[in-house]
Amino acid sequence: MIKLNEVCFKYRNSKDISLDNINIEIKKGEFILICGSSGSGKTSITRLINKLIPYYYEGDLNGDVKINDKSLSDYQMFELSKNVGSVFQNPRTQFFNVDTNSEIVFGLENQGVETKILEEKLDETCKKLEINKLKNRNIFHLSGGEKQKIAFASVYATNPDIYLLDEPSSNLDIPTIDILKKHLSMLKESGKTVIISEHRIYYIMDLVDRIIYMKNGKIDKIFSNKDFLSLSEDEIKTMGLRTRNKPSLNIKEKSPIIGKSYLQVNNVSIYRKDKCLTDRLSFSANKGDIIAVLGSNGIGKTTFLRTLCGLYTDYKGEFILKSKEIDEKARKQISYMVMQDVNYQLFADSVFAECKLGIKNVKDDLINELLNDFDLYNYKNSHPNTLSGGQKQRLAIVCGLLCNKEIFILDEPTSGLDYKNMIKTVELLKSHSKDKIIFIATHDFEFASLICNRVLDLEKNKIYV
Structure with missing residues (x-):
């Protein structure tokens, strides 16, 4: 045929x-x-x-x-x-x-x-x-x-x-x-x-x-x-392939953080038109946390992440950083988001230029190191549009790491990632997590079980470990 x-x-x-x-x-x-x-x-x-x-x-x-x-x-x-x-x-x-x-x-x-x-x-x-x-x-x-x-x-x-x-x-x-x-x-x-x-x-x-x-x-x-x-x-x-077995994620309810936390989300309700997507969500997080944001398709994971980094404004409640409430403008300054469709955020005419775009005082050696870590070094002079879907995804993550913001947000980052690059992504995100809080919206339990120490379930408005 x-x-x-x-x-x-x-x-x-x-x-x-x-x-x-x-x-x-x-x-x-x-x-x-x-x-x-x-x-x-x-x-x-x-x-x-x-x-x-x-x-x-x-x-x-x-x-x-x-x-x-x-x-x-x-x-x-x-x-x-x-x-x-x-x-x-x-x-x-x-x-x-x-x-x-x-x-x-x-x-x-x-x-x-x-x-x-x-x-x-x-x-x-x-x-x-x-x-x-x-x-x-x-x-x-x-x-x-x-x-x-x-x-x-x-x-x-x-x-x-x-x-x-x-x-x-x-x-x-x-x-x-x-x-x-x-x-x-x-x-x-x-x-x-x-x-x-x-x-x-x-x-x-x-x-x-x-x-x-x-x-x-x-x-x-x-x-x-x-x-x-x-x-x-x-x-x-x-062979670089993902598991042939259905992945699972074992979680249990998280005990409240004792003492001060770096980030607090207090009674946040998020709306789309007349619909309440997230109702009075409250949790705390500290630097070093890598939090999986879970929930069914259309539950509001991306909208929550956009609200967290100041891109979405139809909400009630408080976001508190280091004991001080921060508004949308302040959250934009301390956050970086890798979007689900990374084509929206790739603008330069080469991979190397993309890594320098809008980032102040970034050293070429650091760019080359991260590109090498993500198997992108040989494409440094290529146009981003010539990359595969998985390569574009990795490039967007590299750009996010180079920005070095306190809150790093990734929306479905494993789309297009094979096993080898999934493991590299896990290792590199973990190695850069000490000075930041990482939120990952994902349906990929294989990936989440390898990288996340906490789980935010938007279906139940609860955080787990």
């Missing part, structure tokens, strides 16, 4: 070959996992199959890609879109509408489907995917996980034969990942071809037929499900 024959590709303005002599044949109805370290070429393979390479992502392409024995170069884009549906790593980049209803049926509308059928398809899709509560919503008001659900729904509504999903679990909470797995299982049972590029692999281990392991732009090995599951956990880690 899908055949890639001796495919090589190098992105424009990139010095490295992204795909090197790729040969794959995928049969109709197969469920394929593409895995490997950040920047290994996983996303590039999906871009080949949906024709974004080379027509959107330009560069030098050699070799041939065929679907149903027909070369992709012979497909019109409207024709291909009926056969191939894509869910991008960053769902925001595939939205064309401001409301969820229009977005879900956008593909069908472009195929000329009648209005009455569009309405039926909308209802059918939302019911089947259990997202009725997301109907008639402003896309810009959705959480990252909710946006991911809408992106998947917009593809599901068109009923393609081939599904391409690039890290579909990256912004989802654990219960929603379970729901995603149920939907993927449904696709497999109905004979759809599913190709997933993913770092969090545990939830699809009993669904995949084959695993394509990428390394430095090449296919290093192709495993059957049985052979992949027979690998030891140490072998999996050596």
Whole structure:
């Protein structure tokens, strides 16, 4: 059904070959996992199959890609879109509408489907995917996980034969990942071809037929499900892959801090329009604390973090630092936030220039040291937009560490991170935590269990250890 024959590709303005002599044949109805370290070429393979390479992502392409024995170069884009549906790593980049209803049926509308059928398809899709509560919503008001659900729904509504999903679990909470797995299982049972590029692999281990392991732009090995599951956990880690087992987080209620604390949050209630997202939240923290901020998709984790660093102002309550109340302006001065979508905060024309942007008196040696620690040194002269999703994420963390603020906030920082870089991120954040308080909004229990000494559960308004 899908055949890639001796495919090589190098992105424009990139010095490295992204795909090197790729040969794959995928049969109709197969469920394929593409895995490997950040920047290994996983996303590039999906871009080949949906024709974004080379027509959107330009560069030098050699070799041939065929679907149903027909070369992709012979497909019109409207024709291909009926056969191939894509869910991008960053769902925001595939939205064309401001409301969820229009977005879900956008593909069908472009195929000329009648209005009455569009309405039926909308209802059918939302019911089947259990997202009725997301109907008639402003896309810009959705959480990252909710946006991911809408992106998947917009593809599901068109009923393609081939599904391409690039890290579909990256912004989802654990219960929603379970729901995603149920939907993927449904696709497999109905004979759809599913190709997933993913770092969090545990939830699809009993669904995949084959695993394509990428390394430095090449296919290093192709495993059957049985052979992949027979690998030891140490072998999996050596390959730079995340755990195959469902991660858990063991927490218990935290005793109150005795004596003075560096930061106090007193009876903070946060609102969005008439809705109370966080109700009279109170807790204390000291320098050295690394606090996981947990809660389901849409509960208000990002809004709480934006309030904490002074970017969101619709709240009541107090933020106290060193026994003095601090307003939004003061909190902005002592905080740095790595956003969930780091594309919003990368502005310079090179990685090295990005590290110096807006940061006073930062030494080049320190920049080079951190870039080396995060495996970004060889990209110091590259444009940030040429980096993979995981590399951009690491660059944003480097910039945050260079700013050296007292409150360091990270919103879903493990999106795009392989095992090796997740461990490096854990080690480096821990080594820089002595003089700051770190807040991490995450659904990634594997990461949280390795780095966080406390947990703030926004579902229960409680802090745990």
